[in-house]
Amino acid sequence: MEVIRSRSNELVQRVRKLAHDAALRRSQGRCVLLGERLIQDWLARGAVLSQVLIPQRWLLRPEAQRALLSWQAQLGGLNKARSCAWLLLEGTLADGIPGLVTDAAPIAVAAFHELEDIESLPQDGDILFFDGIQDPGNLGTCLRTAAAFGVKACIPGPGCADLWSPKTLRAAMGAHQRLSLFSVRSFESFIERLSGPIRAADAQGLAAHESDLRLPGLWVLGAEGRGLSAAIKQHPRVSLHAIPMQSHTESLNAAMAQGILLYEQYRQRQR
Incomplete structure (x- = not known):
C-alpha cells in the first residue's frame, strides 16, 4: 500500500477536485464514495474501483483489516485488486475531501453507469x-x-x-x-x-x-x-x-x- 504524506500529492488533488466538480465527474464517468458502508454496498453490486484512500486513523480500527480483505475479495481477489490503487493517507491529510474530516472514513473512486435512455x-x-x-x-x-x-x-x-x-x-x-x-x-x-x-x-x-x-x-x-x-x-x-x-x-x-x-x-x- 502506497503511503501518501504530502497534501500536494497529485492523486489526492485529483480526488478532491472530483468530489467538488460535477462536470468533471460526468466527463470521467467516475464518482467519490465516502465511507465504509457505501463502498461495501457498491462493491456488492459489482462496482469497479480505481482508487481507495484510507486514512491512517481509520486503519487503526479493529474492523478495518477485515473490511479491506472483503473489498479485495469482491474486486476479484488479490491479483485483480492490484489494478486498484490502495493509498494510505497519513495524519489529517484527508481534510478537505467532503465527509472525511469528521469520521475518518475511507474514500473510493468508482466508475458509475450512464443514465439510461x-x-x-x-x-x-x-x-x-x-x-x-x-x-x-x-x-x-x-x-x-x-x-x-x-x-x-x-x-x-x-x-x-x-x-x-x-x-x-x-x-x-x-x-x-x-x-x-x-x-x-x-x-x-x-x-x-x-x-x-x-x-x-x-x-x-x-x-x-x-x-x-x-x-x-x-x-x-x-x-x-x-x-x-x-x-x-x-x-x-x-x-x-x-x-x-x-x-x-x-x-x-x-x-x-x-x-x-x-x-x-x-x-x-x-x-
Whole structure:
C-alpha cells in the first residue's frame, strides 16, 4: 500500500477536485464514495474501483483489516485488486475531501453507469420524477426511500442536484445501484410514453388516504420551498395528492413527503 504524506500529492488533488466538480465527474464517468458502508454496498453490486484512500486513523480500527480483505475479495481477489490503487493517507491529510474530516472514513473512486435512455423506461412499475430538488442530501434520501419501496426508476428533472455528488451518494446509501436512473430534457418530453396515472405531491390536492393509489404510475415530487412547477401542477394528466397536517405546519421536505406517500400506496396495495 502506497503511503501518501504530502497534501500536494497529485492523486489526492485529483480526488478532491472530483468530489467538488460535477462536470468533471460526468466527463470521467467516475464518482467519490465516502465511507465504509457505501463502498461495501457498491462493491456488492459489482462496482469497479480505481482508487481507495484510507486514512491512517481509520486503519487503526479493529474492523478495518477485515473490511479491506472483503473489498479485495469482491474486486476479484488479490491479483485483480492490484489494478486498484490502495493509498494510505497519513495524519489529517484527508481534510478537505467532503465527509472525511469528521469520521475518518475511507474514500473510493468508482466508475458509475450512464443514465439510461428514456426509450427503455419501464411501463410495469412505479416511477419517480424529481422536479428541481436542489439539496443533494434530500435527493439522496429520496433515492434511498424509492429503493426501499420497490420503485423501478427515478428521473431527475432539470435543476436537480447532481446524482453523483458525494453528499447525494452518501444519503442514498447504495440506492443508485438498485434503481434504473434516466435522463430527460423536461417533464413533457417523456410523459406521453406513460399509460398509467401521473400523481404529484401538493398541499392543494386530495388527501392521499382518500385517493386510490394502488395502480402503478408516475409520482412527481417538487423542490424544497418552491414546490411543484406551475406547468406540472396545471398539467391535465396530473392528479394532486396531499398529506394532511396540522395547520401550523407549512410543509415537509421532499424525502419525508415521498416516504409518507409511498407508504400510503404500499398500505393500500396490501388490502
